[in-house]
Amino acid sequence: MTELADGEWHRLHPATPLLKGGIALIAILGIIVANLRERLVEWLIPGAECPPGVCDEDPISIILERYLLLALLGVAVVILVVIGLFWLSWRMHTFRVTDEVVEVRSGVVFRSHRKARLDRIQGINIARSLFARIFGAAKLEISAAGSDANVQLAYLSSANADGLRAEILTRASGVRARVAADAVAAAEAGEGLPVGTSDAVRANLAEVARARLAEFTAPELDPNLAPPQSVVTMNAGRLIGSTVLSSGTIMFVAIVVGVLVAVSVGGAGGWAFFGLIPTLFGLGSYLVNRVLKSLRYSIAATADGVRVGFGLLSTTNETIPPGRIHAVEITQELLWRPFDWWTVRVNLASQSSSPGAAGQQSTTILPVGSRAEVLKVLELVLPSLVTDETRLLIEGGLAPARPEDGFTTSPRRGAVLRWFSWRRNGFMLHTDAVILRRGAVWRSLTVVPTARTQSVAAHQGPLERLLRLAKVRVHTVNGPVTASIGALDVGDASALFRDAAAAGVVAIRADRSHRWGSA
Amino acid sequence: MTDDAPAASARLEPVTGEWRRVSPKYIVVDLVGNVISGAVATFAASLPVWLLNWGPWWWLLTIGVGVVSLVLVALTPRRVRSIGYLLRDDDLLFRRGIMFQRFVAVPFGRMQLVDITRGPLARALGLAELKLVTAAAATGVVIPGLALPAAEELRDHLVALAETRRAGL
Numbered sequence: 241m242t243e244l245a246d247g248e249w250h251r252l253h254p255a256t257p258l259l260k261g262g263i264a265l266i267a268i269l270g271i272i273v274a275n276l277r278e279r280l281v282e283w284l285i286p287g288a289e290c291p292p293g294v295c296d297e298d299p300i301s302i303i304l305e306r307y308l309l310l311a312l313l314g315v316a317v318v319i320l321v322v323i324g325l326f327w328l329s330w331r332m333h334t335f336r337v338t339d340e341v342v343e344v345r346s347g348v349v350f351r352s353h354r355k356a357r358l359d360r361i362q363g364i365n366i367a368r369s370l371f372a373r374i375f376g377a378a379k380l381e382i383s384a385a386g387s388d389a390n391v392q393l394a395y396l397s398s399a400n401a402d403g404l405r406a407e408i409l410t411r412a413s414g415v416r417a418r419v420a421a422d423a424v425a426a427a428e429a430g431e432g433l434p435v436g437t438s439d440a441v442r443a444n445l446a447e448v449a450r451a452r453l454a455e456f457t458a459p460e461l462d463p464n465l466a467p468p469q470s471v472v473t474m475n476a477g478r479l480i481g482s483t484v485l486s487s488g489t490i491m492f493v494a495i496v497v498g499v500l501v502a503v504s505v506g507g508a509g510g511w512a513f514f515g516l517i518p519t520l521f522g523l524g525s526y527l528v529n530r531v532l533k534s535l536r537y538s539i540a541a542t543a544d545g546v547r548v549g550f551g552l553l554s555t556t557n558e559t560i561p562p563g564r565i566h567a568v569e570i571t572q573e574l575l576w577r578p579f580d581w582w583t584v585r586v587n588l589a590s591q592s593s594s595p596g597a598a599g600q601q602s603t604t605i606l607p608v609g610s611r612a613e614v615l616k617v618l619e620l621v622l623p624s625l626v627t628d629e630t631r632l633l634i635e636g637g638l639a640p641a642r643p644e645d646g647f648t649t650s651p652r653r654g655a656v657l658r659w660f661s662w663r664r665n666g667f668m669l670h671t672d673a674v675i676l677r678r679g680a681v682w683r684s685l686t687v688v689p690t691a692r693t694q695s696v697a698a699h700q701g702p703l704e705r706l707l708r709l710a711k712v713r714v715h716t717v718n719g720p721v722t723a724s725i726g727a728l729d730v731g732d733a734s735a736l737f738r739d740a741a742a743a744g745v746v747a748i749r750a751d752r753s754h755r756w757g758s759a
Numbered sequence: 760m761t762d763d764a765p766a767a768s769a770r771l772e773p774v775t776g777e778w779r780r781v782s783p784k785y786i787v788v789d790l791v792g793n794v795i796s797g798a799v800a801t802f803a804a805s806l807p808v809w810l811l812n813w814g815p816w817w818w819l820l821t822i823g824v825g826v827v828s829l830v831l832v833a834l835t836p837r838r839v840r841s842i843g844y845l846l847r848d849d850d851l852l853f854r855r856g857i858m859f860q861r862f863v864a865v866p867f868g869r870m871q872l873v874d875i876t877r878g879p880l881a882r883a884l885g886l887a888e889l890k891l892v893t894a895a896a897a898t899g900v901v902i903p904g905l906a907l908p909a910a911e912e913l914r915d916h917l918v919a920l921a922e923t924r925r926a927g928l
Binding site: 362385566589692693694695696697699700701705708710713715717718730733734735741748749754 | 769772774849860861865893894895898900
């Protein structure tokens with residue numbers, strides 16, 4: 241068991257100020273160098289004379305000539321004060337993990353004290369930026385519901401972060417199983433990595449280097465803490481293909497074609513091409529970023545929920561405990577259809593500060609996957625929903641509409657509002673979830689677990705009344721997924737409204753997922 | 760819950776029951792609000808004509824906005840009468856609107872907090888507004904025009920119910 245969760249106050253990784261202020265430090269250094277470049281050139285290349293009138297009246301020269309001692313003293317004092325402040329802020333930044341809460345105290349002048357209840361945890365995220373990975377450090381973020389409600393422990397040593405996550409999840413789940421404790425102990429023993437930085441400092445340099453290398457090349461999923469296989473393997477070809485065939489790229493091609501036509505036909509000058517250059521750079525960096533981030537994508541089931549990891553240089557690894565996913569949406573870009581690729585997005589009550597796979601929102605838990613992979617992911621995030629019986633039904637939800645596929649669809653007169661999709665536009669009420677199928681051109685399937693619905697609404701406007709149609713919306717926490725379905729027959733909509741509301745009440749009563757391990 | 764909802768009717772009426780209506784005095788509050796906002800909108804619509812000297816055709820815009828405001832004001836009593844709520848065993852139902860109907864069902868276990876707010880005019884008439892907040896921003900259930908004692912009683916009742924049904928988020 242990690243000693244960080246013993247209920248006492250602990251400090252963060254000693255390199256924290258450097259890691260947090262790393263970028264600022266480099267920036268300050270850059271400014272100094274830029275301002276003193278004449279002088280630096282002179283120092284480095286003695287032959288190159290400073291132009292007269294620059295160095296003579298340079299304040300630096302005056303200081304160097306007349307107040308050398310004073311200047312040195314001043315610089316030393318400033319450096320000492322800065323180091324002292326960093327040290328003080330590091331000393332004052334403490335955290336503790338008890339059986340019920342995790343607390344963080346920070347700040348020197350303005351103190352802050354943040355406490356989060358463990359049974360309210362919405363997810364735990366371990367992020368390792370490239371800079372932090374060099375130091376073997378990681379940022380642990382405990383998400384709670386709401387914006388800016390997260391507790392950040394930045395930075396911890398990498399192994400400590402993994403151990404602490406396992407411990408917090410075990411406590412949050414409500415089980416105090418010995419098995420879990422043994423697993424963590426075994427993991428720590430088996431890894432052979434330095435647990436604290438003090439050990440790392442004592443170990444000789446070669447050993448440290450080896451440990452870093454091991455961390456760098458280690459798979460994102462700790463083999464001892466999670467079943468090792470990710471259910472989805474991301475291959476570069478599909479990743480690049482899906483990005484190239486996305487609507488953003490198509491828009492870009494359309495703009496290029498538009499400019500070409502304008503130049504050749506309209507006689508707009510060649511300068512029009514210059515307008516494309518920023519767009520080109522933007523697209524390029526987006527493509528590279530997306531591929532780099534998603535290449536080592538993995539998603540797997542652990543005892544404490546779904547674990548999504550990704551990133552090649554900077555890695556992120558998010559664990560979402562059971563019952564923390566409020567809605568799931570499976571969508572498809574238009575040009576992905578021949579390849580049968582899909583994207584899976586979810587609604588979460590918490591907002592993670594680190595971006596998710598493919599530089600997208602952290603709510604995109606599968607950037608691109610085949611139909612079989614989508615089903616596997618769905619099985620992970622909603623285990624009670626995907627069984628052998630419902631698998632076919634859900635697969636039917638991704639396909640074009642067929643008679644007797646279990647969905648109640650819009651009537652023919654719904655075509656007035658849903659020109660192309662009225663045949664497909666429909667819903668299915670499972671005991672655990674409301675399933676909405678929408679769209680003919682841009683297909684989507686939305687699944688809302690009834691245990692997570694906040695409320696249900698039915699709407700009808702004047703045009704819908706004329707057509708004897710209505711709209712039903714299932715409210716969930718805010719996110720990319722909106723579960724609403726229009727152009728339903730009034731009778732069907734009324735039935736859906738009644739049944740979804742009733743199913744929600746039953747599911748809430750049965751729901752024990754805030755202490756998922758105690759059931 | 761009744762399952763014999765009139766399926767043949769074009770009107771949305773998913774749940775039939777004894778809807779509790781809001782106080783008729785709320786018509787006054789809503790009417791004053793609608794008259795003021797209608798007057799402001801009409802005035803704003805007339806600005807192009809006498810500030811920017813745009814052509815006389817722009818008077819049509821003013822007239823249009825004025826007519827719409829008048830219709831809204833005239834429909835206020837009916838709209839207020841359409842507001843209703845229904846306490847069932849496990850959830851609260853809310854309805855409003857005649858042209859644009861809206862029904863919402865909020866399970867008691869999902870209420871995060873219950874708010875009472877009172878505007879100056881409502882306070883003069885002894886009315887209060889009850890707002891139910893869930894984790895979803897879209898829920899948006901506000902029951903206006905309740906007598907203050909009734910609103911406070913309802914709030915305490917709902918909070919007590921929410922406490923007994925509380926689950927995770």
